[in-house]
Amino acid sequence: MATMSRVAIVGGGPGGLMLARLLHLRGVSATVFERDAHADERPQGGSLDLHADTGQRAMRLARLEEAFLAEARPEHQGDPLYDQRGTLLLDRDGHGDDRPEVDRTALRRILLDALPPSTVRWGSKVGDVSLGDRAGSTLQVGSETLAFDIVVGADGAWSRVRKALTDAVPVYEGVTLIEFGYDVRRHSTVDRLVGGGKMFAVGDSRVLIAQRNGHGHIRGYAGWRMPEAEAREMARLAPETARATALQAFAGWGPSMLHLIESGDFLAVRPFYAMPIGHRWTSRPGATLLGDAAHLMSPFGGEGVNLALADAVDLADAITSGEGWSAVERCEAGMIARSIPAAKGAAEGLRGSVSPTGLADVLAHYKERLAA
Numbered sequence: 001m002a003t004m005s006r007v008a009i010v011g012g013g014p015g016g017l018m019l020a021r022l023l024h025l026r027g028v029s030a031t032v033f034e035r036d037a038h039a040d041e042r043p044q045g046g047s048l049d050l051h052a053d054t055g056q057r058a059m060r061l062a063r064l065e066e067a068f069l070a071e072a073r074p075e076h077q078g079d080p081l082y083d084q085r086g087t088l089l090l091d092r093d094g095h096g097d098d099r100p101e102v103d104r105t106a107l108r109r110i111l112l113d114a115l116p117p118s119t120v121r122w123g124s125k126v127g128d129v130s131l132g133d134r135a136g137s138t139l140q141v142g143s144e145t146l147a148f149d150i151v152v153g154a155d156g157a158w159s160r161v162r163k164a165l166t167d168a169v170p171v172y173e174g175v176t177l178i179e180f181g182y183d184v185r186r187h188s189t190v191d192r193l194v195g196g197g198k199m200f201a202v203g204d205s206r207v208l209i210a211q212r213n214g215h216g217h218i219r220g221y222a223g224w225r226m227p228e229a230e231a232r233e234m235a236r237l238a239p240e241t242a243r244a245t246a247l248q249a250f251a252g253w254g255p256s257m258l259h260l261i262e263s264g265d266f267l268a269v270r271p272f273y274a275m276p277i278g279h280r281w282t283s284r285p286g287a288t289l290l291g292d293a294a295h296l297m298s299p300f301g302g303e304g305v306n307l308a309l310a311d312a313v314d315l316a317d318a319i320t321s322g323e324g325w326s327a328v329e330r331c332e333a334g335m336i337a338r339s340i341p342a343a344k345g346a347a348e349g350l351r352g353s354v355s356p357t358g359l360a361d362v363l364a365h366y367k368e369r370l371a372a
């Protein structure tokens, strides 16, 4: 199977759309199946920082650097650190960093605008994925059964394509965040706390994070340890009950910190799951994975979207190499190897920050970065 011309990409997140764009530049027209009904069906989430060797490199190779730079916010890389009373312990302006922030919605829009309009089939939730006997795969999309040379699972944490390739499933990491939104015009206190980028407050197995987004928005997260069943229950609570539960969990924190929980617009409950680090499925001609579908990890390392974009670059090379499946298999091994240090860092970051010694650990980490 040297040519893979019938390409299906399941999932129109950053990884799937980047792959479609890179294939398009090489004359391969993929179909992206996306369950959202349209691009604006749901808010895409907060701000992401793109790293030089992975995310930014992908944007460059996709010839989207200019569009990215027009949306990027290099000035928002600072990260003030507070204790639970609200005392500022450290602040870095982050101006020397090369990790410009971009809103997730803007990133998706840039990628969508760079694709022929018919590439994405909106409102197409993929159900079953069946692997062919020797090669190729079929997808169940509503009542349709569609056959492809290669199906790429870019369908995130709960990937349907992954299910066809492995029994491994994401494991709950013991920590759940509640997400809040703020408009800087109405939330001057939060605006001040966030400073030049992203504030972090740590103490006693709890964390508060608030991050500047574009267009005068800020997103905040209150996170603490809870059993998986409790996290599921929390997701079913009315917003004000979830907020009250968070306020109870942060009892004893300083007024400026509690203000973050009291004043934000409730957005979502986000339990953290991760795939077993370095998990490698058995390669099967006809279906593969990228991004969170391949190596889901908590966002504590800030690498997830960067890895998804880098995976897309490597997979586009493999699919168009003319070498057939062996190139895809090599690419799979490479993407998993690349994810291992990032996944270890994310797991350690989460474990260390949301722990009884979290503040000392995070402070030491910040000081190391300042000294570097």
Ligand SMILES: Cc1cc2nc3c(=O)[nH]c(=O)nc-3n(C[C@H](O)[C@H](O)[C@H](O)COP(=O)(O)OP(=O)(O)OC[C@H]3O[C@@H](n4cnc5c(N)ncnc54)[C@H](O)[C@@H]3O)c2cc1C
Residues within 6 Å of the ligand: 010, 011, 012, 013, 014, 015, 016, 033, 034, 035, 036, 045, 046, 047, 048, 049, 124, 125, 126, 127, 154, 155, 156, 157, 158, 159, 160, 270, 290, 291, 292, 293, 299, 302, 303, 304, 305, 306, 307, 308
């Ligand atoms: C709170 C939070 C903060 C984060 N912060 C950062 C950060 O600062 N930096 C960073 O690098 N990463 C961050 N991440 C991680 C990052 O968002 C992910 O790693 C990244 O989005 C993965 O991209 P993806 O394309 O692989 O998957 P996703 O972005 O998850 O996209 C998957 C797409 O597939 C679609 N889909 C799912 N199932 C189906 C189906 N059955 N049929 C059709 N379509 C389907 C979904 O609708 C979605 O559009 C954060 C994550 C969270 C939750």
